[in-house]
Amino acid sequence: MKLSFTVSTALIGSAAAWSSMSMKSDIPSSAATSRREIFQKGAAAVFGLATAANAQSARAYDLPDLPYAFEALEPYIDAPTMKIHHDKHHATYVANLNKATEGKEAKPILDLMEDAIAAGPAVRNNGGGHYNHAFFWEELAPADQAAKTKPSEQLLSLINKSFGSLDEMKAQFEARAAPGALFGSGWVWICVNQAGDALKLVGTPNQDNPLMKGAADEIMFPILGLDVWEHAYYLKYQNRRPEYVSNFWNLVNWDKVSQNCAYVIEKHAGVPF
Amino acid sequence: MSASKLIVDKALRASISLGSSKIPSELAKSSAAFLSSGATKATLPDLPYDYDALEPVISSETMTLHHTKHHNTYVSNLNAGMEKLDAAITAGDVSGIIALQGALKFNGGGHLNHTLFWENLAPTGKSSRPSGHLEACIINCFGSVDAMKSELSAKSIAIQGSGWGWLGYNTATGRMEVATCANQDPLQATTGLVPLLGIDVWEHAYYVDYRNVRPDYVKAVWDIVNWDVVAERLAAVKK
Numbered sequence: 008m009k010l011s012f013t014v015s016t017a018l019i020g021s022a023a024a025w026s027s028m029s030m031k032s033d034i035p036s037s038a039a040t041s042r043r044e045i046f047q048k049g050a051a052a053v054f055g056l057a058t059a060a061n062a063q064s065a066r067a068y069d070l071p072d073l074p075y076a077f078e079a080l081e082p083y084i085d086a087p088t089m090k091i092h093h094d095k096h097h098a099t100y101v102a103n104l105n106k107a108t109e110g111k112e113a114k115p116i117l118d119l120m121e122d123a124i125a126a127g128p129a130v131r132n133n134g135g136g137h138y139n140h141a142f143f144w145e146e147l148a149p150a151d152q153a154a155k156t157k158p159s160e161q162l163l164s165l166i167n168k169s170f171g172s173l174d175e176m177k178a179q180f181e182a183r184a185a186p187g188a189l190f191g192s193g194w195v196w197i198c199v200n201q202a203g204d205a206l207k208l209v210g211t212p213n214q215d216n217p218l219m220k221g222a223a224d225e226i227m228f229p230i231l232g233l234d235v236w237e238h239a240y241y242l243k244y245q246n247r248r249p250e251y252v253s254n255f256w257n258l259v260n261w262d263k264v265s266q267n268c269a270y271v272i273e274k275h276a277g278v279p280f
Numbered sequence: 281m282s283a284s285k286l287i288v289d290k291a292l293r294a295s296i297s298l299g300s301s302k303i304p305s306e307l308a309k310s311s312a313a314f315l316s317s318g319a320t321k322a323t324l325p326d327l328p329y330d331y332d333a334l335e336p337v338i339s340s341e342t343m344t345l346h347h348t349k350h351h352n353t354y355v356s357n358l359n360a361g362m363e364k365l366d367a368a369i370t371a372g373d374v375s376g377i378i379a380l381q382g383a384l385k386f387n388g389g390g391h392l393n394h395t396l397f398w399e400n401l402a403p404t405g406k407s408s409r410p411s412g413h414l415e416a417c418i419i420n421c422f423g424s425v426d427a428m429k430s431e432l433s434a435k436s437i438a439i440q441g442s443g444w445g446w447l448g449y450n451t452a453t454g455r456m457e458v459a460t461c462a463n464q465d466p467l468q469a470t471t472g473l474v475p476l477l478g479i480d481v482w483e484h485a486y487y488v489d490y491r492n493v494r495p496d497y498v499k500a501v502w503d504i505v506n507w508d509v510v511a512e513r514l515a516a517v518k519k
């Protein structure tokens with residue numbers, strides 16, 4: 008678990024920088040582009056990257072906008088959590104990933120995943136953190152919209168084959184996400200296996216994911232994931248992770264999960280960003 | 281407990297666990313009951329100060345949650361795990377014994393770590409800096425107290441996910457070292473170092489007060505370290 012001192016000072020620097028930035032909570036989602044620019048200029052200032060004029064190439068990793076407002080997932084995930092989770096935690100992973108990959112050949116984030124563990128802690132933790140969170144935001148939807156979605160025939164057939172039923176899959180997922188089962192920080196995933204013919208339930212520690220060689224029995228392609236780091240739920244749920252996990256289902260966009268499933272099976276690859 | 285009784289207990293426990301054919305089953309069962317009844321239950325220790333005593337560094341809200349929910353849960357789960365372990369040992373269920381190890385490490389480590397943590401904190405000003413033998417040792421091993429704080433801070437902040445930063449004592453070399461452990465892995469069982477000072481960097485330790493800014497929390501914790509306790513721990517180890 009040893010990290011080089013330079014990485015740790017970068018983390019200290021970035022965290023301090025983020026704490027001093029005041030992010031107004033009333034920025035409307037239509038100004039999302041300008042908020043994104045603030046992040047990118049902020050990252051450039053912290054890490055001494057070249058000025059905005061020539062640094063904003065397509066190569067730098069970007070913090071994606073949330074597809075909904077911070078309060079959209081209430082009451083199951085509170086607005087303050089969404090704001091800090093996106094604007095601080097995810098943003099820090101992006102900033103640190105840019106620092107860690109500076110001067111290297113530009114690759115889409117998905118392409119960093121397979122060899123992320125071998126690439127070392129900076130890429131593993133920050134690349135994984137960026138991919139995982141980008142993936143997570145997209146599979147969630149406001150509860151009233153989520154309620155109108157359902158698994159496709161393809162997905163439902165795989166669920167039934169692999170778990171017996173959707174309810175059984177949810178029960179196993181919740182058990183895998185329980186504090187005694189996934190200890191400390193990590194993620195729980197439903198993935199399509201290498202053979203593309205079954206779904207697997209997998210837990211990974213910290214910011215690993217099953218796309219990474221060595222993270223699980225084989226490389227697998229996530230179609231649904233849940234962040235169980237304490238920062239994902241602490242403000243609203245404190246130590247009550249099981250309550251957070253059982254409320255998660257209210258926010259799952261099964262249409263998106265179904266699309267993920269169809270995509271990863273057809274392409275034999277992970278969902279790209 | 282006399283030494284001879286202790287030896288007999290261990291031999292008895294071992295022979296029962298291996299299902300020795302030399303012990304009649306009724307005797308094995310009553311021996312197992314005897315051994316189980318002596319098992320010590322873990323209990324949640326009281327804090328050495330009020331819940332608001334560490335403000336403003338750590339809020340009353342955090343201390344209450346951290347002690348009455350998080351630590352308390354480790355204690356309950358540890359006791360449940362130890363009961364299951366006792367049953368598995370009694371039954372000679374090696375597979376069952378092994379299956380319990382993760383939960384025992386999580387919950388036993390959680391209990392040990394938090395017990396040490398509460399003790400090595402104190403209200404601001406109560407024990408403001410290392411002195412005497414402790415200070416001399418720190419200077420000897422790190423060059424200065426500031427250098428030690430700097431190293432422990434940096435390594436604690438850099439922990440990925442959940443874990444603890446420690447100042448520990450290496451009994452083999454007679455020197456202090458900074459070490460980190462993941463999750464609730466206990467320092468001594470994991471590294472052999474004797475714990476002198478621990479800093480909890482699980483998000484639950486600081487999220488209410490510092491949100492994602494772990495560095496601010498770690499920096500502030502230095503104001504509430506109980507150096508007297510750290511000195512006592514060092515003295516105890518060197519005896």
